[in-house]
Amino acid sequence: TIRTLLIGSGSYLPARILTNQELAARVDTSDEWIRQRTGIGQRHIAADGEVTSDLATRAAERALEHAGLTPEDVDVIVLATTTPDDTFPATATKVQSNLGASQAFAFDVQAVCAGFVYALAVADNFLKLGQARTALVIGAETFSRILDWEDRSTCVLFGDGAGAVVLRAADLDGPDARSWGVLSTHLHTDGNARDILYVDGGPSSTQTVGHVRMNGKEVYRHAVSKLAAVIDEALAANGFAAGAVDWLVPHQANRRIIESMAHRLGLPMSKVVCSIERHANTSAASVPLAFDEAVRDGRIKPGDLVLMEAIGGGLAWGAGLVRY
Ligand code: ACO
Incomplete structure (x- = not known):
């Protein structure tokens, strides 16, 4: 039976932290309101010029390192994002280039906040069908770029960041395989x-x-x-x-x-x-x-x-x- 093992993970957050107090100076809100209604205390915000593929690449590098693999080992990159660098090509293609994952095919999945679970499902199915052996599954966003910073009902809720996992197909036998x-x-x-x-x-x-x-x-x-x-x-x-x-x-x-x-x-x-x-x-x-x-x-x-x-x-x- 082909099983899809999760063999590594990595993540990246932009350095800049935006606190609730800073937001309260911009729109009519308060640290207390945000914490009480949502549990949010702060969020990370990408620097000027820092784009989704940059965040995704850092998370992917860490995930590959954690898995003990090199970029050449990757067969497919599935990147979930709602905030792509450009309308096209897919942000995953930039990540492929940044990493030097020359053997991989790469594309984006758009399912907004559910994007990572969708991307995981897509990659899992490629592996279980034997169409790829090693997959890099990434969720990466610069949501700060699509927020209306005057709208207190949305701008307090989101932040920027990226996370990635490495999946690898393994042929397991016996009752434990499932x-x-x-x-x-x-x-x-x-x-x-x-x-x-x-x-x-x-x-x-x-x-x-x-x-x-x-x-x-x-x-x-x-x-x-x-x-x-x-x-x-x-x-x-x-x-x-x-x-x-x-x-x-x-x-x-x-x-x-x-x-x-x-x-x-x-x-x-x-x-x-x-x-x-x-x-x-x-x-x-x-x-x-x-x-x-x-x-x-x-x-x-x-x-x-x-x-x-x-x-x-x-x-x-x-x-x-x-x-x-
Ligand atoms: N600061 C202060 N007051 C605010 C703010 C703010 N940032 N935003 C809204 N308010 C006000 C409203 O104007 C409203 O005032 P009013 O009663 O005078 O009209 C009051 O606070 C209550 O607003 P509600 O919208 O009723 O507050 P609610 O308790 O529903 O909390 C919240 C709002 C936090 C958005 C909540 O509904 C929620 O978390 N919903 C889920 C939405 C979500 O998570 N979306 C993310 C994307 S989808 C996803 O990831 C699942």
Whole structure:
């Protein structure tokens, strides 16, 4: 049986930190409001001229180093982003060039905040079909570039960053073969919910980049119910009870949403990787960023069962179960 093992991770955050207090000096908000409603304390912001592919490249280099592989080992690069460097070519092609991953084919996946889970599913399927052996899966965003910095209801929520994992196909035999690596991925879309979360611009519609627009309350309502359903689906597909999960690595959009998912899984917050206080919502980067931090500080260990989940614009959402 071909299994898809997760053999390395890496992440990168731009140096500049923007605190809630600094934001309160720009728009009518407060550190207290932001912390209480979202759990966010600060966010990282890319420097002038620092683009999504730069963040992605740094995270990818660290993930390859962690996996003990070289760029030439990579067969496919799948990069999830909503904030590509340019309309085209795909930002993944710049990462390929930056890394010198000359053997790899490379493309972007656009599923906004669910992008990493989508990219993981895409790469996992390439590997399981034998079309590639080694995949670099990246989530990278410079969301600060599409924020309306006068709109307090959105500009306080997001940050910039990148995370990456390396997947490698391995032919495992025996009864244990089923229970290693990426166990399953589950993706869903509801295109009818576009109006509650979108960007008011694009190459074909307005020939502008546009800004994020959101009905926060509606997104919150959908997030809680849809994530709960996809978590149940992922557990059921593998015959696991909620108590089997060692770590929840959720999309970092709102601490209250994260707490609600932990509750559903019967997990204490000490078993939830929560980086929202320092990173805010980095969209497609949030899950791999949080995952990498927890691997590097020793929380997530080999053999742990990790549940990843995310939802965002589309609406698009999904979950992945990984035995690390
Ligand atoms: N500072 C101070 N006041 C604010 C701010 C702010 N930054 N933003 C909004 N307010 C005000 C509103 O104007 C409103 O005032 P009013 O009652 O006088 O009209 C009041 O605060 C309450 O606003 P609500 O929108 O009702 O606040 P809510 O408790 O719903 O929290 C929030 C808003 C944090 C956006 C929440 O709805 C949320 O997190 N939703 C999920 C959205 C999300 O995470 N989106 C990210 C992209 S999608 C994803 O990643 C899942």
